[in-house]
Amino acid sequence: TGGSDWWRGAVLYQIYPRSFQDDNGDGIGDLPGITRRLDHVANLGCDGIWLSPIFPSPMADMGYDVSDYVDIDPLFGTLTDFSALIDRAHDLGLKVIVDQVMNHSSNLHPWFVESRSSRDNPRADWYVWRDPKPDGSPPNNWPSVFGGPAWTWDGERRQYYLHSFLAEQPDLNYLNPDVQQAVLDAMRFWLERGVDGFRLDTVNYFFYDPELRDNPAKSFKGEKPPVNHYDWQLHLYSKSRPENVEFLRRMRALTDEYPNRMLLGEVGDADQAIELMGEYTSGNDKLHMAYSFDMLSDLYTPDHFREVINGFWAGAPDGWPLWSMSNHDVVRHATRWAAKDSGNDALARQAIALLLAFEGSICLYQGEELGQTDTDLLYSELTDPVGLRFWPANKGRDGCRTPMVWVAQDPQGGFTTGTPWLPVKPAQAARAVDVQVENTASILTHYRRMIAYRRATPALAHGKMRFVDAPDPVLRFTRGAGADALDCVFNLSTNPQRVPCPGTAAITGPSQAAELTGDELTLGPNGWAFLVNDRAGK
Ligand code: TEU
Ligand code: CA
Numbered sequence: 359t360g361g362s363d364w365w366r367g368a369v370l371y372q373i374y375p376r377s378f379q380d381d382n383g384d385g386i387g388d389l390p391g392i393t394r395r396l397d398h399v400a401n402l403g404c405d406g407i408w409l410s411p412i413f414p415s416p417m418a419d420m421g422y423d424v425s426d427y428v429d430i431d432p433l434f435g436t437l438t439d440f441s442a443l444i445d446r447a448h449d450l451g452l453k454v455i456v457d458q459v460m461n462h463s464s465n466l467h468p469w470f471v472e473s474r475s476s477r478d479n480p481r482a483d484w485y486v487w488r489d490p491k492p493d494g495s496p497p498n499n500w501p502s503v504f505g506g507p508a509w510t511w512d513g514e515r516r517q518y519y520l521h522s523f524l525a526e527q528p529d530l531n532y533l534n535p536d537v538q539q540a541v542l543d544a545m546r547f548w549l550e551r552g553v554d555g556f557r558l559d560t561v562n563y564f565f566y567d568p569e570l571r572d573n574p575a576k577s578f579k580g581e582k583p584p585v586n587h588y589d590w591q592l593h594l595y596s597k598s599r600p601e602n603v604e605f606l607r608r609m610r611a612l613t614d615e616y617p618n619r620m621l622l623g624e625v626g627d628a629d630q631a632i633e634l635m636g637e638y639t640s641g642n643d644k645l646h647m648a649y650s651f652d653m654l655s656d657l658y659t660p661d662h663f664r665e666v667i668n669g670f671w672a673g674a675p676d677g678w679p680l681w682s683m684s685n686h687d688v689v690r691h692a693t694r695w696a697a698k699d700s701g702n703d704a705l706a707r708q709a710i711a712l713l714l715a716f717e718g719s720i721c722l723y724q725g726e727e728l729g730q731t732d733t734d735l736l737y738s739e740l741t742d743p744v745g746l747r748f749w750p751a752n753k754g755r756d757g758c759r760t761p762m763v764w765v766a767q768d769p770q771g772g773f774t775t776g777t778p779w780l781p782v783k784p785a786q787a788a789r790a791v792d793v794q795v796e797n798t799a800s801i802l803t804h805y806r807r808m809i810a811y812r813r814a815t816p817a818l819a820h821g822k823m824r825f826v827d828a829p830d831p832v833l834r835f836t837r838g839a840g841a842d843a844l845d846c847v848f849n850l851s852t853n854p855q856r857v858p859c860p861g862t863a864a865i866t867g868p869s870q871a872a873e874l875t876g877d878e879l880t881l882g883p884n885g886w887a888f889l890v891n892d893r894a895g896k
Pocket of ligand 1: 419422423459503523559560624626627686687688744755
């Protein structure tokens with residue numbers, strides 16, 4: 359598909375720039391490194407890349423704390439390097455999506471520096487400032503996602519400011535029209551430089567209750583409450599506000615001034631994510647697509663996938679989801695779901711077959727195509743504030759952010775000639791691209807084959823998805839209709855399963871541990887098959 363609908367059903371590839379390819383030997387990945395390696399992504403068969411933040415940043419949250427929205431951090435390169443990256447990507451037929459972290463800036467952004475300097479400067483109202491309660495405590499009970507209160511006292515201005523994440527990430531005040539305009543201006547800058555779209559960080563956090571009411575406490579009815587206190591409240595007043603929707607329309611109107619651009623939102627809300635994904639992508643006037651953390655969870659069960667996917671389409675028949683199983687915020691799925699792996703990467707091979715069989719767009723996370731697991735790190739090796747704060751209950755996100763490995767025989771996996779910012783360990787290096795790329799039995803080859811199969815199979819690329827009853831632990835659904843229809847059957851366990859399949863003609867396309875005998879399909883551990891019902895469709 360080309361034209362303005364290119365994103366529908368597309369397969370994106372997320373690059374974490376710090377960890378993809380270092381070009382200048384300082385141990386940190388950079389834009390020239392990415393440009394040099396883009397053929398890897400094109401050879402996989404992907405439609406585009408999503409680049410995690412590359413903008414100037416003090417890196418308190420590894421670039422998700424931006425101190426200049428319209429430049430490139432010198433660690434990563436220059437605007438000229440960025441143009442070269444875009445040109446190379448477009449030559450290879452790859453779209454380029456950049457991250458926009460617009461809920462909050464860095465505390466070192468000149469806007470915040472000015473805002474905190476007094477209560478009456480021109481940017482005094484660009485962030486969310488409030489007086490303390492009479493006893494000196496914060497204005498309300500809102501928590502930060504990263505621990506502690508969402509309010510920090512500023513001794514200079516002598517008020518509290520709101521930060522949904524780190525204290526180094528003050529929340530912008532979207533109730534101020536000047537802030538809205540500044541955000542749109544920054545987006546226009548990148549549209550003018552030829553980006554094909556944006557991944558909008560924390561897209562449901564932009565607005566908050568103007569009266570700053572306390573959030574209600576959640577009840578756990580005898581269940582064990584979650585580790586992170588953030589999840590002890592219903593975030594009724596601090597995010598996912600109705601005002602958000604109107605601003606998303608403004609972002610879309612801007613984007614639509616340019617041909618073939620796309621908006622992808624990240625919805626971070628444990629309670630209403632699926633509903634919000636639907637609301638934000640319906641009506642063809644807000645986001646094109648959205649993702650949540652639902653499929654990035656620990657659950658690899660038929661019930662869970664059915665619930666998330668049915669939940670989405672039931673609420674938003676004209677919306678559009680993006681599904682992924684790993685990203686830079688969660689433990690890699692080969693590790694999260696290791697208990698469901700029958701060995702030799704069988705789980706990882708099945709997971710990508712399953713993901714690519716879903717209706718929607720797909721995002722891969724760098725390294726998953728190599729079958730990478732999370733890297734085991736020592737506390738002393740951590741950089742992520744989440745891990746540093748919550749260790750060992752939560753080891754943070756460094757384990758999924760270690761460098762991409764290109765060359766098995768190189769001590770640093772071909773990632774850098776210097777000292778990498780996070781270590782390259784032997785378990786990761788053994789799975790380098792160079793030992794997999796020519797090997798027809800490798801997981802990398804399997805990824806390429808699966809992506810090609812999805813692209814060549816109209817039912818998988820564009821067909822409607824419908825679940826079919828099957829006993830646990832089998833997940834079964836059809837894609838498409840008529841002669842093109844595919845019956846997709848997955849055994850999400852390590853025990854063999856028998857599935858009655860009356861009227862089925864044959865197994866088609868890539869499969870694993872699958873055998874069709876008469877009217878019965880046998881699926882071994884982590885087995886799956888795509889079936890055709892009509893001989894004509896074979
Ligand atoms: O993530 C938003 C978000 O909800 C995450 O904080 C998530 O809950 C957490 O990572 C799970 O451990 C986005 C970015 O993807 C993340 O990298 C940033 O740290 C965060 O926003 C703040 O910008
Ligand atoms: Ca570098």
